[in-house]
Amino acid sequence: MSRLRIGTAGIPLAAQPRTSCAGVEKLVELGLDCMELEFVRSVQMQEQTARELRDVCEENQIELTVHAPYYINLNSKDPQKVEASKARILKAARIGWLAGAKSVTFHAAYYHGDDHSVVFEKVKQELVQVRAILDDEGNSICLCPETTGSSSQFGTVTEIVSLALEIPGVYPCIDFSHLHARSLGAMNSYEEFRRVIHLIGDKLGRSALEHLHMHLSGIEYGAKGERKHLTLPESDMNYPAVLQVLADCDVSGWLICESPNLEEDALLLKHEYTKITNIKGGIHNG
Numbered sequence: 001m002s003r004l005r006i007g008t009a010g011i012p013l014a015a016q017p018r019t020s021c022a023g024v025e026k027l028v029e030l031g032l033d034c035m036e037l038e039f040v041r042s043v044q045m046q047e048q049t050a051r052e053l054r055d056v057c058e059e060n061q062i063e064l065t066v067h068a069p070y071y072i073n074l075n076s077k078d079p080q081k082v083e084a085s086k087a088r089i090l091k092a093a094r095i096g097w098l099a100g101a102k103s104v105t106f107h108a109a110y111y112h113g114d115d116h117s118v119v120f121e122k123v124k125q126e127l128v129q130v131r132a133i134l135d136d137e138g139n140s141i142c143l144c145p146e147t148t149g150s151s152s153q154f155g156t157v158t159e160i161v162s163l164a165l166e167i168p169g170v171y172p173c174i175d176f177s178h179l180h181a182r183s184l185g186a187m188n189s190y191e192e193f194r195r196v197i198h199l200i201g202d203k204l205g206r207s208a209l210e211h212l213h214m215h216l217s218g219i220e221y222g223a224k225g226e227r228k229h230l231t232l233p234e235s236d237m238n239y240p241a242v243l244q245v246l247a248d249c250d251v252s253g254w255l256i257c258e259s260p261n262l263e264e265d266a267l268l269l270k271h272e273y274t275k276i277t278n279i280k281g282g283i284h285n286g
């Protein structure tokens with residue numbers, strides 16, 4: 001059965017020792033459902049660890065997603081940097097697949113002042129190659145470029161959904177906090193979040209909403225967009241509206257909490273979401 005899973009961006013803070021396997025056990029104890037492997041500096045996980053992690057996840061019914069390194073720019077003017085970027089996505093996708101992860105997200109590119117449609121074509125061309133390599137290896141992890149938090153970065157909702165529309169095996173990763181930061185504080189209402197979810201459903205079909213990769217946290221923003229992540233209570237992020245939309249549109253997949261207090265806000269999201277769905281269930285039954 002598909003459902004919305006809520007979890008942490010990385011190993012929960014309370015987990016000891018600081019390993020992914022111990023992280024999964026902590027998630028079970030807390031009542032959370034998924035974890036993102038944060039390969040944001042580099043991909044260091046060994047194959048043996050990935051296999052062990054896969055077993056621990058299966059035993060405990062915890063699902064995994066992956067965040068590929070930050071140092072990715074498919075629109076670099078330096079061809080070597082583009083190749084290195086693709087290699088980083090591939091490495092994260094391969095070790096993630098071995099660990100049983102369903103989806104890998106990454107920030108695809110910077111605009112560097114180029115025409116946005118030119119950047120779109122460039123990113124598309126590179127991602128087609130990455131997808132083809134993974135397909136040849138029998139690796140069907142979802143490739144999910146993320147909506148980004150700053151206006152210098154490629155990654156509006158339209159760009160990300162268009163990429164997914166044009167490349168089979170590519171799906172959107174929606175970071176609601178980035179949408180809010182990028183729009184300098186707009187994009188923070190039920191109606192706006194619902195429009196995003198409807199756009200995905202209309203363009204990519206209902207199935208895209210059944211395994212949607214998402215990020216949510218508190219966020220601080222300035223004139224250029226994202227500054228840093230905050231906890232939900234100390235930010236103006238309208239997370240109850242996000243959760244209400246996800247419940248009303250029956251979205252499932254992985255909602256990863258990137259707040260600095262990780263599991264604390266993930267649990268806040270989970271409790272709020274459970275409350276919303278219980279109320280909805282009550283209305284249906286009554």
Ligand SMILES: [Zn+2]
Pocket residue numbers: 067105106107146
């Ligand atoms: Zn990200």
